[in-house]
Amino acid sequence: MQSAGTASQVGRWIGRGEALARLGVKAQTLYAYVSRGRIAARPDPEDPRRSLYAVADVIRLSGEEPAGGDIGQWLPPPEESNGPDFELRSSVSISVKGRLFYRGMDAVQLAETATLENVARLMWDARSASPFAEVRPRVGATPGHSARGRLFAALARRAEEDAELKPRPADGLRIECARVLDEAVDAVAGPGPRLFLHQRLARAWKVREGDAHLVRRALVLSADGGLDAPALATRAAAAGGASPAGAALAGLATLAGSATIIDLSRASAWVVAVRRQAVDAARRAHEAGVLSGFGDPDWPGGDPRAAALISEADLPQDLARAMREGEEMTGRAPTFGLALVAVARRLELPRDAAADLLMIGRVAGLLAHALDQTTNGSPIRARLRYVGPEPGAN
Structure with missing residues (x-):
């Protein structure tokens, strides 16, 4: 059974295969997106040698709409608002x-x-x-x-x-x-x-x-x-x-x-x-x-x-x-x-x-x-x- 914290991560982060399929690009392009800051990535908690990719970023680049058209379900829950802030004003x-x-x-x-x-x-x-x-x-x-x-x-x-x-x-x-x-x-x-x-x-x-x-x-x-x-x-x-x-x-x-x-x-x-x-x-x-x-x-x-x-x-x-x-x-x-x-x-x-x-x-x-x-x-x-x-x- 998944804890509430684990469940909140499901859907927000996906593996490389799914990210490539959603974007319709090759692995090199995905890595370029990450290196240029267009897609957030993090180590897989179950296997740190692998990476997970932020679904919200993948959706934004692919033009895909999440189920039900509600982008909010892919964003961090409100209780995490005091966590790391990667949005910069320029x-x-x-x-x-x-x-x-x-x-x-x-x-x-x-x-x-x-x-x-x-x-x-x-x-x-x-x-x-x-x-x-x-x-x-x-x-x-x-x-x-x-x-x-x-x-x-x-x-x-x-x-x-x-x-x-x-x-x-x-x-x-x-x-x-x-x-x-x-x-x-x-x-x-x-x-x-x-x-x-x-x-x-x-x-x-x-x-x-x-x-x-x-x-x-x-x-x-x-x-x-x-x-x-x-x-x-x-x-x-x-x-x-x-x-x-x-x-x-x-x-x-x-x-x-x-x-x-x-x-x-x-x-x-x-x-x-x-x-x-x-x-x-x-x-x-x-x-x-x-x-x-x-x-x-x-x-x-x-x-x-x-x-x-x-x-x-x-x-x-x-x-x-x-x-x-x-x-x-x-x-x-x-x-x-x-x-x-x-x-x-x-x-x-x-x-x-x-x-x-x-x-x-x-x-x-x-x-x-x-x-x-x-x-x-x-x-x-x-x-x-x-x-x-x-x-x-x-």
């Missing part, structure tokens, strides 16, 4: 009806003219004055053998320097964020004239002046992707007392190991193969089931950022044809990661520049989440449930 970004908005402004429309500085001010809610006006160049090079290594080193250095225990006013935190973003770009681009952030990167990568707008668009569109795992990691660090730089570092480390970067790396390898062997490479990859860069579970109708970036990229004929035929073969639109890779190849940037663009742009958004959490965020109440060996058993 005013940074939201996706609605296939469009991404930064504080209510359409990201694709912003990318037409806005710089990363403009978007950072918007996301940081810096209305009265520009925090970048207080920024001065930092003397001295940032150590690291790669752009990514220098980017992490710059954030780590700022995290150490900004680790104050006393509260800071919101305007002071915004200036702090501007300094962090400025130093992050300098860490990748190196010293030089105090141009716009995208111009510094374009200059370092020897991009023609007429093509610098593609770097600007890529950075603006990379700034945020909603309340995903990197944003959650940033907010958790900020709620725990980390400085904006420290919180952004936590989010960036999460992004570096995420499915987004893995997919981008695979798409980059595919683009290189396509440019060498034309579209035959795409056909072989599709037949082998390893064609990367098409279809994103977060954007079933296609990522508007990818479409906007590709439409402005003026891709060479071989790559444009491969993108078109890849979409026809899979029936899915290119991902934003693939769009970044295509632009990087079009501009003849360094090998890892697509990921660098994504991570640099994302620093602005992660700083926004850190600031939002510190100044206006809801408390994060979570409980770590131990499922290891019984203490003293060994």
Whole structure:
């Protein structure tokens, strides 16, 4: 006989097989949903090696209606309202009806003219004055053998320097964020004239002046992707007392190991193969089931950022044809990661520049989440449930 507590769990959590059947997806997609925070998961109390998945999240993503149409039967009972709270308030970004908005402004429309500085001010809610006006160049090079290594080193250095225990006013935190973003770009681009952030990167990568707008668009569109795992990691660090730089570092480390970067790396390898062997490479990859860069579970109708970036990229004929035929073969639109890779190849940037663009742009958004959490965020109440060996058993 089940206890009342056990019975309350029945229907709220389901196994992997049932979750896959309800969603109609493969296991990799289910894991991607979990890693991006779209489906909550927890260990199975009867077998900690297995996972259970929240029915409410599965229903929301599949569009399925619970029996009787009453969603309330799938939600936690009222007596558990004092338990862990995984719902966070965010005013940074939201996706609605296939469009991404930064504080209510359409990201694709912003990318037409806005710089990363403009978007950072918007996301940081810096209305009265520009925090970048207080920024001065930092003397001295940032150590690291790669752009990514220098980017992490710059954030780590700022995290150490900004680790104050006393509260800071919101305007002071915004200036702090501007300094962090400025130093992050300098860490990748190196010293030089105090141009716009995208111009510094374009200059370092020897991009023609007429093509610098593609770097600007890529950075603006990379700034945020909603309340995903990197944003959650940033907010958790900020709620725990980390400085904006420290919180952004936590989010960036999460992004570096995420499915987004893995997919981008695979798409980059595919683009290189396509440019060498034309579209035959795409056909072989599709037949082998390893064609990367098409279809994103977060954007079933296609990522508007990818479409906007590709439409402005003026891709060479071989790559444009491969993108078109890849979409026809899979029936899915290119991902934003693939769009970044295509632009990087079009501009003849360094090998890892697509990921660098994504991570640099994302620093602005992660700083926004850190600031939002510190100044206006809801408390994060979570409980770590131990499922290891019984203490003293060994």
